[in-house]
Amino acid sequence: MASISQEGSTLEALEVDLFFSDLGQRSIEYNARASVPDFEACVAEYARLSTEAKSACSGLYNLKYGPTRAEALDLFLAPGSLQLSPVFVFIHGGYWRSQSKDDAALMAKVFTDAGIAVAVLEYTLLPLATLAEVVREMRGAISWLHQNAACYGIDPTRIFIGGSSAGAHLVGMLLADGWHEEFGVPVDTVKGAMAISGLYDIRPICDIEANDWLRLVPSQAERLSPLFKIPDKAPPLVLSVGGLETQGFRNQTRAYAEAWRAKGHQLMMIDAPDRNHFNLLSELAWPDRSLTCAVLNMIENSRR
Numbered sequence: 001m002a003s004i005s006q007e008g009s010t011l012e013a014l015e016v017d018l019f020f021s022d023l024g025q026r027s028i029e030y031n032a033r034a035s036v037p038d039f040e041a042c043v044a045e046y047a048r049l050s051t052e053a054k055s056a057c058s059g060l061y062n063l064k065y066g067p068t069r070a071e072a073l074d075l076f077l078a079p080g081s082l083q084l085s086p087v088f089v090f091i092h093g094g095y096w097r098s099q100s101k102d103d104a105a106l107m108a109k110v111f112t113d114a115g116i117a118v119a120v121l122e123y124t125l126l127p128l129a130t131l132a133e134v135v136r137e138m139r140g141a142i143s144w145l146h147q148n149a150a151c152y153g154i155d156p157t158r159i160f161i162g163g164s165s166a167g168a169h170l171v172g173m174l175l176a177d178g179w180h181e182e183f184g185v186p187v188d189t190v191k192g193a194m195a196i197s198g199l200y201d202i203r204p205i206c207d208i209e210a211n212d213w214l215r216l217v218p219s220q221a222e223r224l225s226p227l228f229k230i231p232d233k234a235p236p237l238v239l240s241v242g243g244l245e246t247q248g249f250r251n252q253t254r255a256y257a258e259a260w261r262a263k264g265h266q267l268m269m270i271d272a273p274d275r276n277h278f279n280l281l282s283e284l285a286w287p288d289r290s291l292t293c294a295v296l297n298m299i300e301n302s303r304r
Contacts, residue, residue, distance in 0.1 A: 016255040018204050020248070027208045029248025032095070032165065032197075032277040036244075042278035043099075049106035049285045056109045057118075060152070065144035070124040071137055073145075074101055076108040077153060078115045086158035086191075086299050087117040089145065093165030093197070093281075096134060097126045097213045107284035107292070114287075114296055117154050119145060123170075126213040131202075131224055135173045142174060142190070143183040160192045160299055164281045168198025172226025172256070175234060187233070192298045194238040196291070197249055197277050200256035201227040204248075227256055234265040236301075238294045242280045243273035270294050 020026045033039050057076040065071050078085040088111050092104035101120040108118045123129075123137045142159065149156035163171040171193050180187045203221045205211060214221075222228055237260060241253040260267050270291050272280050283289040287296075 016251045016258070018201050018248070018251055018255060020204075023207055026204055026248070029246045029251075030199075030205050030208060030210065032246070032249065035246050036276045036278055039278060042276075042282075043103070045279065045282055046103045046106060049282060050103045050108075053106050053109040053285065057105075057112050059105075059108070065121075065141045066137055068124060068137075070122050070129075071140065072101075072122045073141060074105060074120045075152060076105065076112050076118040076120075078112045078117050081115055081153070084150065084153055084155035084158075085115055085117050086160060086302065087119055087145065087149065087154045088295070088299065089119045089121060089142065089159060089161045091121050091123070091138060091161070091163035091167035091170045093163070093167045094125070095210060095213075096131060096166040096169075106282065110285065110287045110292060111296070114299075116160075116296070116299055117152070127215060131214060131216065132220075135170065135224065138170045138174055139179050139183050143185050146185045146189055156189075158191055158299070158302055159189055160194075160295075160302075161190050162194035162295065163196075163198070165197045165277065166199065168195035169200065169202065169226060171195045172198065172200055173224070173229070175231055175237070176226060176229035177231045178229075188235070190235055191302050192235045192237070194240075194291075194295050194298075195256075196240045196280055197242060197245060198226075198239075198252060198256065199249075200252050200259075201225045227259055230259050230263050230265075232263070234260070234263065236266040236268070236298050238268045238270060238291070238298060240270040240272050240280060240291055242275035242277055243271070244276040245280075246277075249277060268294055268298075 060075045062072045101122040105120045146156045283291040
């Protein structure tokens with residue numbers, strides 16, 4: 001049983017083991033790359049699907065949302081609409097230290113065909129930046145989009161976010177309270193979210209290899225963990241984790257889902273029994289997949 005403390009309050013004890021019996025087992029549970037035999041093939045599939053999607057869309061590349069070199073985004077616009085369109089903002093994974101937006105636009109064609117713009121964010125990779133700085137960059141990107149949306153035919157009142165793995169962690173930090181005033185945006189700027197294969201309590205990785213680039217002590221990790229920052233008011237959330245992922249990543253999603261439900265927030269869990277940590281994201285390249293339909297329906301329902 002793991003008791004989860006959240007800003008002075010204690011949630012009900014959860015039967016979710018995030019730390020495991022020893023450091024050796026914990027290292028295995030949080031080593032996503034080692035959990036699949038065809039990691040390179042999955043990465044190649046990202047690149048192929050992203051290239052195909054971008055070639056079929058109208059895109060604006062490397063729009064600057066902040067002052068550093070990495071603070072840029074690619075924007076894919078919904079064609080033919082006379083009204084401002086919603087936007088789906090995607091944050092790539094890579095354990096905060098690898099991958100890029102260039103291979104993360106695989107949902108662009110499906111979403112723009114549905115009348116939804118897509119923004120794919122870049123951020124400074126660790127250890128060049130700290131994780132706190134990356135969180136600040138993501139909040140700055142949302143602020144930039146909110147302030148400049150109408151210039152690109154986007155409705156600033158219909159911003160939706162999504163992310164995979166480390167990107168899902170960053171989605172959780174965007175859902176947290178306490179940053180909106182500083183960045184000049186309304187508290188309800190984010191109208192819905194999707195997070196897949198995420199890390200929502202990063203304390204367990206302070207003692208294993210990932211801390212070589214995270215460089216956090218547990219108290220810092222807790223402040224940067226979405227599990228301890230569930231907002232009092234929240235938009236709808238779609239969560240998923242692959243059935244072929246390690247128990248560590250599955251437990252992370254379960255813990256976050258239970259904490260979300262404990263606050264009474266709207267949550268949809270999407271089963272993906274035959275997906276692993278890396279090919280779950282590829283579902284978004286197809287309009288008829290359960291994950292894609294859940295996100296598109298969430299955005300469509302926001303009109304009502």
